[in-house]
Amino acid sequence: MRDVASLGLKIMITELDVTDEKLPYDIEMRDRIIAKTYEDYLSTVLAEPAVNTVITWGISDKYSWLSDFKPRPDKASVRPLPFDANMNHKLGWNAIARAFDNTRLRSQ
Numbered sequence: 001m002r003d004v005a006s007l008g009l010k011i012m013i014t015e016l017d018v019t020d021e022k023l024p025y026d027i028e029m030r031d032r033i034i035a036k037t038y039e040d041y042l043s044t045v046l047a048e049p050a051v052n053t054v055i056t057w058g059i060s061d062k063y064s065w066l067s068d069f070k071p072r073p074d075k076a077s078v079r080p081l082p083f084d085a086n087m088n089h090k091l092g093w094n095a096i097a098r099a100f101d102n103t104r105l106r107s108q
Contacts, residue, residue, distance in 0.1 A: 005050030012053040013045055017064065017080040018092070021072050030079055035091035042099035054096075061085045 004011055018034045045051050058064055062085035066078040077085065082093035 001045060001048045001050070005048055009050065010053075011045075011048065011051045012055070013042075013051060014053070014055045015057040016041075016054060017057040017066070019066060019070060020079055021066070021070055025074055025076055027079065031091045034079065035095035038092050039095035039099050042096060043102065046099060046103040054100075056081060056096075059083050060087055062087075 001011060016038075018037045020030050020034060023030045023033050042054065046054075058081050060083045061067075061077065061079050061081050064078050064080055066080055070078075072078060079090070082096055083089055
């Protein structure tokens with residue numbers, strides 16, 4: 001990312017979600033792993049000042065592309081996005097918010 005930024009380019013993170021097909025069936029455990037993945041990834045990329053945009057691949061698990069194109073082998077519902085199928089925010093939403101909160105404010 002630093003090399004891309006050194007070219008004077010801005011960096012946009014787009015279509016962000018976390019595939020859970022190989023994660024445990026247990027929803028609480030899965031949600032914790034997904035949240036940690038979001039927070040670790042965003043904490044790293046947001047440290048680069050050239051990152052000016054983060055967009056998830058949707059907002060609710062209800063409409064996730066993974067349901068049709070990369071379903072879980074155990075047939076459990078996928079949970080890759082910040083809100084569940086009923087639009088309740090999950091641990092991933094909290095993790096994303098924390099990553100932004102922990103990013104130093106910077107001017108564009």
